[in-house]
Amino acid sequence: MLKRNDSLGELRGNNMYHPNQYEWLAFIDYEPGAYFRHPTAYALLTYEKPEITIYSRSNVPVLNYDTIWPSTTALLADDNVFFDRSWTQRTPQRDSESILAHTALDWPPRMVADRCTNEKRAYALLIHNLEDLNQSAETKGNLESMAAALTANGYNVQEFVFDPATGEKRPYLDLSSPKGTGIYQLINYINIHVDFNDCCEEIIVYLTGETSIAKTAYREEVSLDIPFAYAGKDRSRKPELKFYPEDLAAIFDELKTCHLNFIIDTNNAEGFSGDLLRIPNTESVLSACQNNEYTYSSAVETLGDGTFEDAYGIEQGEKGSEFTSSVVKALIEAAKNRSTDTHPETAASLAKAAFESVKLFDISYHGGKTNPSLRGRTMDSGCPCGVDKQLTRY
Secondary structure, eight states, X not given: OBOTTOOEEETTOXXXXXXXXXXXXXXXXXXXXXXXXXXXXXXXXXXXXXXXXEEEESSOEEETTEESSSSHHHHHHOTTOOOSSOGGGSOOSOOHHHHHHOOOBSOSOGGGGOOOTTOOOEEEEEEEOOTTGGGOHHHHHHHHHHXXXXXXXXXXXXXXXXXTTTTEEESSEETTOGGGXXXXXXXXXXXXXXXXXXXXXXXXXXEEEOEEEEEETTEEEEEEEEEEEEOTTTTOSOXXXXXXXXXXXXXXXXXXXSEEXXXXXXXXXXXXXXXXXXXXXXXXXXXXSOTTOOOBBTTXXXXXXXXXXXXXXXXXXXXXXXXHHHHHHHHHHHHHTOOTTSOOOOHHHHHHHHHHHHHHHOHHHHTTSOOOEEEEOOSOOOOTTSTTTOOOOO
């Protein structure tokens, strides 16, 4: 029940509602388990004169500036929640034949043949765009799990300044940092790796956060939401509160490595692939879902009213999203077979193992809600150590 003058808003939203009388609030979630922006509604029933008003929203409610449920897990476990025709009540939509037939596109990537056998360096960049990361337990779990799993595989997870006042650093980059400082930090990182001696470094970029999708001209365009106006790296367009895949491509295009690999866990994730695969350095792009699909929390543990159990659930150590937790499982398994004095596993092989793991353990994939994809690049990267040039740096 809402009291007079309560403040009702939504997570990562600016719409505020202040009732002038006692009212009941009912939260309606049209995609149970999706934890970034997705279709929801708030239904308000007035107490003194019964009347229902419904507002379309896109996230969980915040009451007096506190989240009613701290995570999707807490929401779905609430005794007051009931389901009506939910996808979580259906049996799996995929059989073993369809899963086996779902393969990576253009695999293996052309760059697999471009390799300097003496190169041992491997780096990971973890990026998000949530201003209120502490209010998204799933996203924080994703970032922490990926950092640990990549470190175990011999990857140097880059730390970025989180608090300029204290110099505190964290193993992930916040694109929503005030005045674009997150973007500047990313550009500075790229500027350190633009020498041709860096041409065979292994690099994995993990991206997660809030996205928007809109129709522009003849296509649907995805963007990351940011709280400041951005006009592109060369300031060539009208400033918007958006960071497009082409903006990522413009920044990462400066790298000299031919082993640049992206893992995207956002809503509309496949919308990033086209622009990222145009970068000559890009080896592969692994995405959680297609355009107009959502990424789901690991809070969903069963399908078909319990007839199908998540093979890798919370009790087995899963946290964050279904997609990222499946990726992390593959990385942890790969790390078990690695001795500390060997080269890090190639990023492309880790991406392929992650894709196979997603098909096994992502319950939203089994439930027919997501269609992850892994795409490789087949064009020549121009790598000095490539099979087309037969050059060596040593």
